[in-house]
Amino acid sequence: MKKLVLFLVFGLLMAGTIRAQQTQYMVFDFIKVENDQIFDYIEFKDLMEKVYRQALNDKKIKGWDFWSLQSGADQSAFQYIMITYFDDPVEMMNGMDESAMIEYTKIAYPHLNDAQVANLFSNALAIRDTPMRLYMKEIVGTNDDFQMKPGVLASFDLMKAYEGKFDAYEKAEMEVFKPIHQSRIEQGLMGHWSFLRTALPLGSEAKSTHLTMNMYKDYMQFFNAQAYEDMSQTAEQQKKVTEGLNSRDQKWVYLATLENVVR
Structure with a gap:
């Protein structure tokens, strides 16, 4: 029994190490x-x-x-x-x-x-x-098997958290927006989503503090995602979405096509 407990603890530690290494x-x-x-x-x-x-x-x-x-x-x-x-x-x-x-x-x-x-x-x-040039760290991403290959689309959304709302904005992305994107992926409306924090440049004069990457396999999926409206959201969920949106300024959105990839 003691050996089994030790084995389970070791497994959890190794899993935590692997997750840390995957950042x-x-x-x-x-x-x-x-x-x-x-x-x-x-x-x-x-x-x-x-x-x-x-x-x-x-x-x-x-x-x-x-x-x-x-x-x-x-x-x-x-x-x-x-x-x-x-x-x-x-x-x-x-x-x-x-x-x-x-x-x-x-x-x-x-x-x-x-x-x-x-x-x-x-x-x-x-x-x-x-x-x-931006130096970024991925904070969280969706669970998916999206394949990066030439021709896929992405929107790179540069965000700047409002002063005093840095933590609130990150919490909103992780707890409110990630599940929304995960649901879209499961419905075939998106390929991948990830949320990144800017490592450099830093300071109040930095143009952005965060970035989200929204991946789509083609234009058909992209336009279907734009037309989709989730009618199942409760009033409480809509309130949390609004609060999340009000915690940051969406500085720029860049739509791009993948031309070359190395994996």
Whole structure:
């Protein structure tokens, strides 16, 4: 009996450790490319997919996405969103410097010599700008088996919790909005939802404090979700939804299509 109790305690501890290890940390790079250099950058992002795949094989990252912006606050500011996934906040902050990326490029393209790789990167870096970068930690997500593949849609909703309502807003997302999104997933109206907290930048002048990611397998699912109205909500549930909405300012919503993915 004592051995059984010890075994159960050990199992619970291991489960807690595994859940802690599954916390995702993400770097969002909002990328701007001049219109006359779009085709050059398309070639570069395809090269980057091969580079980040080498980084995944080396366990430096957990994944990488490249999204093309369909709509947002100001599309002239940037046209793409690149997300790099990590399972450790230190690795997230360290990221991958240029020397590491060059080494992975050499592995992905063994036929290129050192000079060719260096020239490739210098030309690529010259055609793009990163006007905004966010460091995020995933707080909670839905239970689903959504498959990330080119062509899926996502809306990235940047939020800013009102002063004094930070905790109330997070509680609302976790206890009120997550069940709503989980229900939509179970009804086939959504693929995945997750709630993220901004790690950097910090402070009252930061443009956002949180972000939600809403994933859809295609435009049909996306538009069905927009048209759906839950008529089964009770008055108490509607009150909690309203309170949650009033605890934050929805700064921007960006709709994007996944073009490249590494998992």
